Amino acid sequence: MKVGFIGLGNMGLPMAKNLLAAGHELTVWNRTQAKAGPLREKGARVANTPAEAARGADVVISMLADDHAVQDAVLGKDGAHAGLGKGAVHVSSSTISVALSEKLTEAHASAGQGYVSAPVFGRPEAADAKQLWVITSGPRADVERVRPLLEVLGRGLTVLGEKPSAANVVKLSGNFLIASMMEALSEAFALTRKSGIEPKLFLEVFQSVFARAPIFERYAQLIAEEKYSPPGFTMKLGLKDVGLVLDAGRGAEVPMPLASLLRDQYLGGVAQGHGDLDWSAIGALVAERAGLKKR
Structure with missing residues (x-):
């Protein structure tokens, strides 16, 4: 699957590494590009903007620190929302507010894009060992589409329904x-x-x-x-x-x-x-x- 990954912090880097190891075609973006070095060496492409990371992807996954970072990287200038094609899905694994999750749901729906919320429980060492527990919610077809990616990231998955903000x-x-x-x-x-x-x-x-x-x-x-x-x-x-x-x-x-x-x-x-x-x-x-x- 062609995957864009946005955010290579303590959690995002090992998650992206595991997706790459599972054979997915990965394009990554991080504000500090040096952090993408280990992934570039393993075959990932490094994008200059979130929009570039999302362009041509089947799914783009974001793992960012807070509402401000997500707002900027997804909905801001050169954000993933601008690069993601119709029918493609954004998976947000960041811990964000319910209000922002609802805003993302509306923004993606209006652009003909899918949106799935999939935050995780676990520390960086759990992410590295693929021992996260993933909780997810969103339209059933979109959840099933991204399920193979989510199952790569952790030891289990709980699906909470079709309203993304539930997760x-x-x-x-x-x-x-x-x-x-x-x-x-x-x-x-x-x-x-x-x-x-x-x-x-x-x-x-x-x-x-x-x-x-x-x-x-x-x-x-x-x-x-x-x-x-x-x-x-x-x-x-x-x-x-x-x-x-x-x-x-x-x-x-x-x-x-x-x-x-x-x-x-x-x-x-x-x-x-x-x-x-x-x-x-x-x-x-x-x-x-x-x-x-x-x-």
Whole structure:
């Protein structure tokens, strides 16, 4: 399949690499072209604009940081929307707002293009190992058309229906659960550590008694070992996602007081200069408030 891929960050690069390894014809675009070097060496073509990456493609996949980046790369000047042909499909794997997903749905429909939302759960190492979990929604025919690509990216796929923004609601809800989990883990580690218990011992208890999912166990380990760099997902992006959760809750008239707490936690971390650390560095903020020094 001819595939355009837009965005080669921590998640996009391994995803694009796996598509190329699966035999798909790949044209890639990234704001910093140097990041495309490893893919060029393996046979990918490097485009100068998102429109060029989308031109002639059966499917274009975008994996970008936030609403602004997606708006610019898809709907902006020389954006993918301008290069994508009629009948071709845009797959958005970015974590974006429900409102932007609905805007993309309308823009692509008016141009005779397909649009499928397919955000993923998993860190960069999971993307590299093809262990992401993909959630997707959109018109059935378009979802089935891109299914072979999505199945290359991960270990499983959940289809949520024909409304593209449904996948964005589920992705934001999932990230809210992860953020809430890290707040609880951070408070538990701070309490046990200040009570004289070695973090590695509490981690052992956690792993033996509570851990059932790799993502839960992995974040507990990061907090216990205070390994917040290099980031798999930054605190700035965590702040963005929790803000999007609150926007979605406001739109649906769903009170989310814990999400408000988490937003303030992440905002404080970013304000203190920790925005480029892993979002599990919420553990460092809680430890600092407890009077604990970095080990």
